[in-house]
Amino acid sequence: xxxxxxxxxxxxxxxxxxxxxxxxxxxxxxxxxxxxxxxxxxxxxxxxxxxxxxxxxxxxxxxxxxxxxxxxxxxxxxxxxxxxxxxxxxxxxxxxxxxxxxxxxxxxxxxxxxxxxxxxxxxxxxxxxxxxxxxxxxxxxxxxxxxxxxxxxxxxxxxxxxxxxxxxxxxxxxxxxxxxxxxxxxxxxxxxxxxxxxxxxxxxxxxxxxxxxxxxxxxxxxxxxxxxxxxxxxxxxxxxxxxxxxxxxxxxxxxxxxxxxxxxxxxxxxxxxxxxxxxxxxxxxxxxxxxxxxxxxxxxxxxxxxxxxxxxxxxxxxxxxxxxxxxxxxxxxxxxxxxxxxxxxxxxxxxxxxxxxxxxxxxxxxxxxxxxxxxxxxx
Numbered sequence: 001x002x003x004x005x006x007x008x009x010x011x012x013x014x015x016x017x018x019x020x021x022x023x024x025x026x027x028x029x030x031x032x033x034x035x036x037x038x039x040x041x042x043x044x045x046x047x048x049x050x051x052x053x054x055x056x057x058x059x060x061x062x063x064x065x066x067x068x069x070x071x072x073x074x075x076x077x078x079x080x081x082x083x084x085x086x087x088x089x090x091x092x093x094x095x096x097x098x099x100x101x102x103x104x105x106x107x108x109x110x111x112x113x114x115x116x117x118x119x120x121x122x123x124x125x126x127x128x129x130x131x132x133x134x135x136x137x138x139x140x141x142x143x144x145x146x147x148x149x150x151x152x153x154x155x156x157x158x159x160x161x162x163x164x165x166x167x168x169x170x171x172x173x174x175x176x177x178x179x180x181x182x183x184x185x186x187x188x189x190x191x192x193x194x195x196x197x198x199x200x201x202x203x204x205x206x207x208x209x210x211x212x213x214x215x216x217x218x219x220x221x222x223x224x225x226x227x228x229x230x231x232x233x234x235x236x237x238x239x240x241x242x243x244x245x246x247x248x249x250x251x252x253x254x255x256x257x258x259x260x261x262x263x264x265x266x267x268x269x270x271x272x273x274x275x276x277x278x279x280x281x282x283x284x285x286x287x288x289x290x291x292x293x294x295x296x297x298x299x300x301x302x303x304x305x306x307x308x309x310x311x312x313x314x315x316x317x318x319x320x321x322x323x324x325x326x327x328x329x330x331x332x333x334x335x336x337x338x339x340x341x342x343x344x345x346x347x348x349x350x351x352x353x354x355x356x357x358x359x360x361x362x363x364x365x366x367x368x369x370x371x372x373x374x375x376x377x378x379x
Contacts, residue, residue, distance in 0.1 A: 056180070056182060056196065056234060058236065059182065059232060059233070059234055059235055059236035060182065060184070060194050060232075060236065061236070062168065062235075062236030062237075063167050063168070063182075063184060063230055063232045063236045063237070063238065064136055064184055064192060064194070065135075065136050065137065065165040066110060066111040066112075066165045066166050066167035066230070067108060067109070067110055067111075067136065067167070067184040067185065067192060067229055067230045068108065068109045068110070068111060068118065068133045068134060068135050068136070069106070069107075069108060069109075069133070069134040069186040069189075069191065069192065070106060070107040070108055070109050070120055070124055070125070070131065070132070070133060070134075070143075070186070070228060071104065071105075071106055071131075071132040071134065072104065072105050072106070072107070072124065072125055072128035072130065072131050072132070073104045073105075073128065073129060073130045073132075074104075074105075074127055074128055074129050075129055105124070105128075106186060106189045106224075106225045107120060107121065107124030107125075107185075107186065107225060107226075107227045107228045107229075108120065108124075108184075108185035108186045108225065108226060108227065108228040108229030108230075108242070109124075109133065109157060109228045109229070110167055110228070110229065110230045110238060110241065111164055111165060111166050111167060112166060112167065112169070112238075112265070112268060113166055114164050114165070114166045115164075116158045116159045116160055116161065116164055117146070117156060117157070117158055117268065117272065118133065118143070118156070118157040118158070118159065119154060119155070119156060119157075119228070119241055119264055119268055120154075120155050120157060120227075120228030120241075121153050121154065121155065121227045121228040121241065121243055122148045122149065122150050122153045122154055122155045123153055123227065124155070124227050124228045125145060125148075125155050125157070126148075128145075130142065131143040131145065131157060133157065133159050135161075135164075136192055139161055141159040141160065141161050142159075143157040143158065143159050144157065144158045144159075145157060146158050146271055146272060146275075147271035147272075147275050147276055148271075149267050149270075149271065149276070149277045151210060151211035151212055151277070152210055152211070152212050152259060152263065152264075152267055152277075153209065153210050153243055153259070154241070154259065154264060154267045154268070156267075156268050156271045156272060167230060167232075167237075167238045168235075168236060168237045168238065169237060169238045169261055169265065170233055170235075170237035170238060170239050170261060171260075171261045171262040171265055172262070173260070173262060175199055175202060175216060175233075175239055175260075176199065177198075177199050177200065177201060177202065178198050178199065179198060179199045179233065179234070180196065180197075180198055180233070180234045181196070181197060181198060181199055181216075181218050181220055181231055181232065181233060181234075181239065181240075182194055182195065182196045182197075182220060182231070182232050182234075183195045183196075183197070183218070183220040183221065183222050183226060183229060183230070183231050183242050183256070183258075184229050184230045184232065185222070185225060185226035185227070185228070185229025185230070185242060186225045186226070186229065187221075187222075187223035187224065187225040187226050188223060188224060188225050189225055190225075195220045195221035195222070196220055197218050197219040197220030197221070197254075198218065198219060198220075199216060199217070199218055200217040200218055200219050200254075200255070201216075201217040202216055202217070203215075204216075204217050204257060205339050206339065207244075207257070209243070209244055209257070212263070212342075212343065212346065213339070214259075214260055214263060214343070215243070215244075215257040215258060215259065215260075216231065216239065216240045216257070216258045216259075216260055217255065217256070217257055218231065218256050218257075218258060219254040219255070219256070220256060221254075221256075222242050222244075222245050222256035223245070226242050226256075227242060227243060227244070228241060228242065228243075229241070229242045230242070231258040238261050239258075239260070239261050240258030240259055240260050240261055240264070241258055241259045241261070241264050242256065242257075242258045243257050243258055243259050244256070244257045245257070278350065278373060278374075279346040279347075279373070279374040280345045280346050280347065280348035280349065280350055280352065280371040280372070280373075280374065281314075281315065281345065281346070281350075281371065281372045281373060281374035281375070282314065282315045282316040282345050282354075282369055282371065282372070283310060283311035283314020283315050283316050283317060283372065284307050284309070284310055284311070284314070284316045284321065285307070285308050285309035285310070286305040286306060286307055286308060286327065286338040286341065287305065287306050287308045287338065288305060288306070288337065288338065289301070289302070289303065289304045289305060289306050289326060293306060297324075297326070298362070299326065299359065299362075301326070301328070301359065303328075303334060303335075303336060304326040304327055304328050304335055304359065305326070305327050305335050305337065305338050305341060306324070306325075306326050306327075307321060307322070307323050307324065307325045307326075307327065307358075308323060309323060310322070310323060314372065315369045315370055315371060315372045316356075316369055318369070318370075319356070319367045319368060319369035319370075320367050321356065321358065321367055321369070322360070324360070325358040325359070325360050326358055326359040326360075327341065327356060327357070327358050328357045328358060328359055328364070329355075329356070329357040330344055330345065330354055330355070330356055330357075331344075331354050331355055332355070332357075345371065346374065348371045349371065350371055350372055350373045351370065351371065352370070352371045353368055353369070353370055353371070354368070354369055354371060355367075355368055356368070356369055
């Protein structure tokens with residue numbers, strides 16, 4: 001009997017080991033599911049080869065072909081560049097023929113429409129005699145200046161080339177602080193360059209850069225030559241036109257500003273249709289209602305804007321408004337700041353009627369004013 005058990009033990013043990021090996025290596029032979037232990041990716045973690053947060057190359061590939069390099073040149077005389085130190089000679093500088101030379105500058109632009117319309121900053125092309133647009137695919141063309149809007153620092157160009165790429169636009173106001181963004185442009189003339197950062201703030205204004213300011217602030221590196229280029233989101237959609245940096249050294253310090261795509265598109269469409277941007281205007285100068293000012297007026301309210309001046313025969317003056325009136329609402333919207341009120345009126349069409357509620361000598365009054373056309377105060 002012992003001899004029989006001993007003879008059967010080794011085959012049984014070998015069979016058991018073989019079964020364990022089959023279960024580990026080929027569980028499907030026995031109708032079992034493969035093991036999930038080992039080197040499999042943890043739930044929610046993507047392989048570095050997959051699309052996701054490890055690379056934004058697809059977003060860049062979508063947008064980059066529509067971002068162009070801008071090269072401008074202006075013909076200037078030597079007397080314009082090197083002023084005479086001698087006062088006597090300076091008086092005759094305009095009559096002395098000087099050698100001519102060309103002064104060059106660089107920047108970026110974004111192709112918004114496949115029929116050749118581009119957006120850039122006004123300061124990139126201001127005073128230029130010639131504007132050369134260089135595309136990512138190597139093509140070049142001289143651009144026609146369609147129009148400018150110095151009050152938002154935007155300009156519209158047009159080039160005549162076939163099969164032009166155009167950028168996809170995200171013109172919503174849903175950008176959030178912390179969203180990943182990328183700046184595409186031509187810094188220092190190096191050629192197309194991409195930098196990445198996040199949205200640091202939205203609605204930045206009172207920077208003294210433009211009349212109408214509603215900037216997206218980002219820490220994506222923006223340097224000289226990036227002006228007019230694209231600020232895109234993680235999907236490759238345009239959300240802004242890179243415009244300015246805050247810097248004490250002239251280089252990027254992580255504080256850059258872009259004009260929101262929504263505002264830029266509105267300006268471009270107005271320039272294409274009318275040759276300029278037509279904005280509403282009431283002809284008032286205002287200042288904030290500070291606690292000190294409210295106390296001096298004997299007012300208990302803490303929200304509103306004070307009319308400090310009126311343009312003679314302007315819409316506000318003709319409606320009966322007076323200096324010292326505190327504007328409480330415009331078309332039933334609270335007048336929280338002078339810039340907010342100016343932007344609200346600017347979006348109105350000339351000829352529209354607006355209802356203005358003011359506080360005058362402790363009494364609430366209402367006036368109706370007809371929106372006029374804002375004069376051009378900048379060139």
